[in-house]
Amino acid sequence: MKRKYIAPACALAALLISNAASAEELIRIGSPYVTTTLDPIRSASAGNIEAFGQLYARLLRRDPSGQRQPGLAEKWTISEDGMELTFTLRAAKFSNGVPITGDDVVFSLTRAMSDKKSVYSATLAAVERVTAEGRNIVKVKLKYRFAPALDNLEVFNTGIVSKVDVEARGDKAFTDKPVASGPYAVREWRPNDRLILEPNTNYWREGYPKNGGAEFIEVANPNTRVSMLMSGELDAVRDVPWAQLENVGKRDTLRDALEPSTIIYMTLLNERRPPFDNVKVRQAAAHALNVSAITKAMTEGHGTPANTTLPGALDYHAKDLPGLAYDPKLARMLLTEGGYDGKELTMLISAGSDNEKLATLLQAQWTAVGLKTKIEKVDRGVWWERVPAGDYDLAPSWWYNETPDPDLAVRWAICGTCGTHSFHTYYDNPKVNELTEQAVRELEPTKRDALYREIQKISTEEVAQIPLYYPPYANAYAKALEGLSLSPSLQWSLEETVLAR
Incomplete structure (x- = not known):
């Protein structure tokens, strides 16, 4: 991949960038996910997780x-x-x-x-x-x-x-030159702009990292990220818009990558208040949705319709469970049986074109069966204030699991006594809670499989959340990068990566 040459007038600035490696040697990764802390216990957000894994x-x-x-x-x-x-x-x-x-x-x-x-x-x-x-x-x-x-x-x-x-x-240990144990150390952190990494010369893996460092550059707009990749300003980008994947892959110098993820897109339902405190209304909201059509519309056919409340890539995922079928007639009947009074419900979404597109699709299908909703768009920070406070009726969102094992996923999303109130839905089934503890203590895989199958069956039928789809990560890379990928747990293989010239 060709890089832009630095004009003589910029030579002094280039020298100031680095003592150990020039800007030309840095692997430049563009992402919408921001770095807000370098303390590994202080955050579980995507941008920080990616940084923690390198440091x-x-x-x-x-x-x-x-x-x-x-x-x-x-x-x-x-x-x-x-x-x-x-x-x-x-x-x-x-x-x-x-x-x-x-x-x-x-x-x-x-x-x-x-x-x-x-x-x-x-x-x-x-x-x-x-x-x-x-x-x-x-x-x-x-x-x-x-x-x-x-x-x-x-x-x-x-x-x-x-x-x-x-x-x-x-x-200050995590803001002013943190002491690292991973493959990289911090050269410079510019909050709300970029995190610049340099090789940790004391890293225990001899010969690693295989490159001169990296920049995690914050680029919120997805079209801007793709443009920067195509112009050579970036070497890799997160979250390529689905509609642009094919065009990226056609470039001789670029490759698109659909990489496995443990992400599930779903809709939260607030069960602390009517109408979703009634299981029939929750089931109505689920049966009203054509999940296959939503998946195709949202991911250009790259995602998989969700069939249970757990991500499809996890161990013990019950792939043969049928999920909740699209059945508008049944949805209307369940709304009546559940006593839904026609009240307009608030669908809370965070700002972003994909969120708005998903909310619009959901709203149209719910309207068709008589479930009335209004979309309220808020800043992501406000979303994270209101959802834990129970200040919403419906909230489409996504989450992922850090490991292949389903225990953390169950505790996050569908266990009522595990700390998050089932991802702030307040779904709380004593049987599911009991099965959660049995499953994590069981060491025999066959028996664990049966326990997690029952957890998925109960929580899906009772609509702890409405499962929508399982998407892969949609990333893109310059072909000059050899060995870079993103794991399902949001860890870059950066130390393995060679930048070929």
């Missing part, structure tokens, strides 16, 4: 094929009763050259578990305590048998930070 190594990691591999832990054992995991740390250093020890691991995991600022402690909810024995042995004691224990130890918020540095600098 902080974890005990375990997944390779580009999705297979679990050793990370900072070079080996591990699980006790016979499944209640204790023992990790042996490899000889590794932070970006400042200080060795990574068991104390750093204990500090980092305990911080993710119990710090008041931790936003996603659910990943470690089964952990009773973490202890270190010497410099390189870490023991994780569980409260109960926990099938996804290893999976959850490679989630983004379990990245290892420096105990000494964080205790010494507090919040």
